[in-house]
Amino acid sequence: MNDLKLKSQRWVYAAALSALIGACAATPQTSEPGASPAPGAPGAEAPQPQGPGDPTGTSDGTPYAGPTGPFTPSGNLSMDRWREDFANRARSKGENPAVVYAILEGISPLELYLSEDVGVASTGIADQAEFAKAIWEYLRTAVTNSRFETGQQKLRELSPTFDTLEQTYGVNREAIAAIWAMETNFGSYIGNYDAANTLSNMAVEGRRRSFAENQLYALMEILEKGFADREQLGSGWAGAMGQTQFMPTTYLAYAQDYDRDGHADIWANAPDALASAANYLSSSGYVFDEPWGIEILAPANFDWSYADGNERRMATWKSLGLSPIRGGGFDVDDNTYAELWLPAGAEGPKYLLFKNFNVFKTYNNADSYALAVGLLADGMEGKYGPVAAWPKHIERLSTQEVMTLQETLNDLGFEAGPVDGIPGRGTKAALQRFQKAQGMPADGYPSGPALDAVLAAAGS
Ligand SMILES: [Ca+2]
Known part of the structure; x- marks a missing residue:
């Protein structure tokens, strides 16, 4: 922008207009699903992205048909009441009553969400492994030799598919395969919940009701448009679907029908799932060939x-x-x-x-x-890391100790933020300011020695 400011306003306008005209003339609508560029035009060689499906192309285009009610009682009164109300709202919004019925019939209470025992219901939702464990403990189960080997094998087996994915979406093949590994261990574990059921449970539980209901509307759209069959809509416990664990709204926005059979089958079709993940990474701003x-x-x-x-x-x-x-x-x-x-x-x-x-x-x-x-x-790629060892010898802090650290840093005026026991970026920054003020290495690592130093400075 500094360069442009030196030129006259008129020149800038003319240049922008000319660039715009040039872009329209030379560039095909490569991001439009199913669009084919003119022969010989730039981009004609690159494969085109394909959206979640083309219902008018491969199905007969008739609306989803089937029974519209009544619902079988779920065995849980709150669930039945919520379902009556939500189904009414969905139908009055114009949703196809047969689709509303197909999505919401057969739901039943899951202990994970609706147990009378609060301890059961909160486990797994609040206590996510990413936050509770030391990072090296988390990596020990996530980054394994078996995943390296399976990944290399999949990259060989699906080599032409990965070539196309790199060309189409500009995402490196190893990054796509690594997401696949993390989400479902290369499609070997896609979860055995029904997405509609788990999301209905989430809605009844209540804390994330509007989120869950929006996801249920997205499931209705997937079914109405014929992108997937009702029986295909399996998910993990939180409603993420298929080999790349897409929420229903993410599916509608990013799922890809790689083999162009009219359905983005992220459940059973690995190339569809991988293209969907690549499309999502690409839309999130992935930079090809730049290291992470x-x-x-x-x-x-x-x-x-x-x-x-x-x-x-x-x-x-x-x-x-x-x-x-x-x-x-x-x-x-x-x-x-x-x-x-x-x-x-x-x-x-x-x-x-x-x-x-x-x-x-x-x-x-x-x-x-x-x-x-x-x-x-x-x-x-055969580049194993990290090279340096994890500092397992340094005492880590319990949640209670992190709270003491946060509270003491706040008392000393270093503004660690809320005392929540989670050593997030605010806590680390406050600890760094403390360490720097004390002439200590300012790494912000919330360790036993760091807590001792903070307590000593506070005279406690
Ligand atoms: Ca497909």
Whole structure:
């Protein structure tokens, strides 16, 4: 923009108009599902994305037909009341009564959501592995030799499919395969819940009712448009469907019918599922051939307060003395932005993270999940990590101790934010400010020694 400001306003307008006309003339509508570019036009060689299905192309286009009621009682009064009310609202919104019936008939209470015992109902929902375990414990079950081997085998078996996916969506094959591994262990475990049932349970449970009802509307649309059959709509316990674990709204927005049989079958058809994941990653901003992260070494006495969540140009990181732990130089442009991240403090593995790391997090918003995806993708290329050892010898903090840390940092004026026992970015930043003020390595790692130092400074 600075360059443009030097030119006259008229020139800018003329250039923009000419660029726009040029773009319209030369570029086919490559993002339009099913569009075919003119022969010889740029992009004519690249395969075209294909949306969730083409009901008018392969089905006869008639509306979904079937019984419209009455519902069989579910055995749970709250569920029956909610269903009557929701079905009425859906029909008055114009949903096809046969579709409403097909989605909501046969639902039944799941202990996971509707147990009388609060302890049962909250387990699994609140206590997600990504947050409860040490990161190396999480990675030990997520990033395994068996997944590297299966991944390499799948990449060989489906090599032409992955070629097409890279060309069409601009997402590296190992990244797609790593997501596939994380979500359903390469399609071997797609969950044995019925999506409509688990989402109905979520709606009745109530905390996420409007979310669950929106997902149920999306299921109705999938059925109405003939993208999938009623029996296909299986999911995991939270309603995520198929080999790439798409919520119904995500399916409608991103699912792809790779083999063009009229249905985006993310459940049984691996290429459809992989194209869907690639389309989602691509739409989330994936940068082809850019690393998700590079494990680094830093010079002695490096100021770890640079690990503050801010992105800086590679030129800056190089000038600060960071280098790849595997040796050689960074194979990334100096103007590319990266964030310095210490998943387990200055004594553990340390990474420069690039845009693709955050793209992985659009799938599951946990740093540990994105790290697992990245490590799996690298391992499928024979590049195993992390190179540095995890600092298992440093005492980790319990939830109660994290709360003490947060409370004490707040008392000392370092503003750790809410005292919730979760050592998030706010807690780490506050600890870094404390460490820096004390002349300690400012890595923000909420460890036993860090808590001791904070308590000592508070005189307690
Ligand atoms: Ca298909």
